[in-house]
Amino acid sequence: MCGIVGAVAERNVVEILIEGLKRLEYRGYDSAGVALLTDQGEFSRVRRIGKVQALADAITDDNGKGTTGIAHTRWATHGGVTENNAHPHASSDRIAVVHNGIIENFADLRMRLRDKGYTISTDTDTETIAHTVHSLLEAHDSLLGAVQEAVSQFHGAYGTVIMDREDPSRVIVARSGSPLVIGLGVGENFIASDQMALLPVTRRFIFLEEGDVAEITRREVNIFDVDGHPVVREIVESTVEHDAGDKAGYRHYMLKEIYEQPTVVRNALAGRVSLDGLVPGIFGDNADALLSQIKHVQIIACGTSYHAGMTARYWLEQYANVSCNVEIASEFRYRKSVVHPNSLLVTISQSGETADTLAALRLAKELGYTSSLTICNVAGSSLVRESDMAFMTKAGAEIGVASTKAFTTQLGAFLMLTLALGQHNGMSDVDRTDILTGLQSLPAKLEETLELAQEIEDLAEEFADKHHSLFLGRGEQYPIAMEGALKLKEISYIHAEAYASGELKHGPLALIDDEMPVIVVAPNNELLEKLKSNVEEVRARGGIMYVFADKDAHFESDETMRVINVPHCAASVAPIVYTLPLQLLSYYVALIKGTDVDQPRNLAKSVTVE
Ligand code: G6P
Secondary structure, three states, X not given: OOEEEXXXXXXXXXXXXXXXXXXXXXXXXXXXXXXXXXXXXXXXXXXXXXXXXXHHHHOOOOOOOOOEEEEEEXXXXXXXXXXXXXXXXXXXXXXXXXXXXXXXXXXXXXXXXXXXXXXXXXXXOOHHHHHHHHHHOOOOOOHHHHHHHHHOOOOEEEEEEEEEOOEEEEEEEEEEEOOOEEEEOOOOEEEEOOHXXXXXXXXXXXXXXXXXXXXXXXXXXXXXXXXXXXXXXXXXEOOOOHHHHOOOOOOOHHHHHHHOHHHHHHHHHOOOEEOOEEOOOOOOOOHHHHHOOOOEEEEEEOHHHHHHHHHXXXXXXXXXXXXXXXXXXXXXXXXXXXXXXXXXXXXXXXXXXXXXXHHHHHHHHOOOOOEEEEEEOOOOOHHHHHOOXXXXXXXXXXXXXXXXXXXHHHHHHHHHHHHHHHOOOOOOHHHHHHHHHHHHHHHHHHXXXXXXXXXXXXXXXXXXXOOEEEEEEOHHHHHHHHHHHHHHHHXXXXXXXXXXXXXXXXXXXXXXXXXXXXXXXXXXXXXXXXXXXXXXXXXXOOOOEEEEEEHHHOOOOEOOEEEEEEOOOOHHHHHHHHHHHHHHHHHXXXXXXXXXXXXXXXXXXXXXXX
């Protein structure tokens, strides 16, 4: 969603803020803004619609001065994409505010503020933060006190940073539901919604906890918990690679991240699994005893992470003999569900901050699950902190909004979980060996699969003028077809649907013609013959097919079917291997269409509001 950066320093902070915003731009990118304050009390606010570069271009010597400042990239929730709705928002020429999240009771607050004489001049919920804080200044002897009282009036989610024109020495920050991290410098301190924003200036961070309010000056950081008591939070040295925000010579982050997959999958497996089996304790200190009791798994996630969970269900039931349900977090959290005995709740999330997934975890804690595990890519994130067990995917920072390497490492994590649960539930030696040898050779298979890039780039031309497409798969490749369809729609804006190919006759066959390419995922497994029948059904209706198939599956290219041979691999890892060509296909189609690959329209990387 939105991104926040703030700084209190002796030097001019405008460049730090703009660089920070650029590093957060992948989170939201419909407008950006900055408010700056000099030691002499000179104040400036600049906001622009569009990318951070538009804001950077609008900064001049006159409006770009300040030792204290707050900045924001917006992903609109309340109010359209206009300069007036862009952050920072202000009250009475004094208070300036940036905010991530949603103030749900903004309508009530507006009414109360109008009664007090405030004029509401934007469509946003954030403006009510600025006026509420302003309205409380008189009753308190400090900005901190005003903010502490103000937050008690807010319902919903917020990460917010507040600045007072009359006091350039500090900013006040508050976290409830939207993450904030304080960056510690020497004679200067910072705040951001993600440590990525601050890596050029510091590697020492304090992750604020739910309900925290903090006062940040150049030399001090004072944190107060939800009850207003002073607290000391741990200082964490960041291990995120410094160049995580660079494209490393690739044209897009997405392409870089696709090509990183052999390496990150290798890293994710290293020290955790070998041909001999799983290394004990990889899910945490007491996890092995706990996992030995588990008979059922409930997986909760959103988006691409949900597709990883869908794939895992096939593995957990087929190999580990453990029953498994998978549900979209926004559905799970709003319905009554039945908890099976000895159930493990598993959340999956690249960011660890997805609002619905986090809310589902919090709800599940009240429902009687034996334990909770998160499979996550961001250390210190809310899901990691609030789950009983955390298994890190080690994909490294993922910047492209369309998730790629996070997905394949999530799948790797699930194969390890399958092994861990399978050893207590009668997993066969054949299956165990298939998974272990499959994982062992996986990084090399992924490297080999990436060699298909040129062939896929060529065939992408055939998609560029299409408006619809259909992805087909069976068994554990059905969720991979879903993920392929999601990638294509996310970044090329071509309508893409995925179907379990057995469902073809129950509707989608009616759509088949030569304007609707059909993408088939066809590894050589026990469902191959059934899949071939589905292919014939499409062919008989004049459909044009692109079949990603194992060489041994014996598909032949002809005028209605183009076959792309994917390297042969163990059945257990085939969903991971077959993901890569589909990622490349969506990437090259988007490239031809000229869309914004890394920041597709209307989407955001980290969905921290409902
Ligand atoms: C957004 C992102 C997707 C991601 C989903 C879930 O929609 O654009 O790429 O799959 O959120 O995010 P999470 O961080 O929980 O995996």
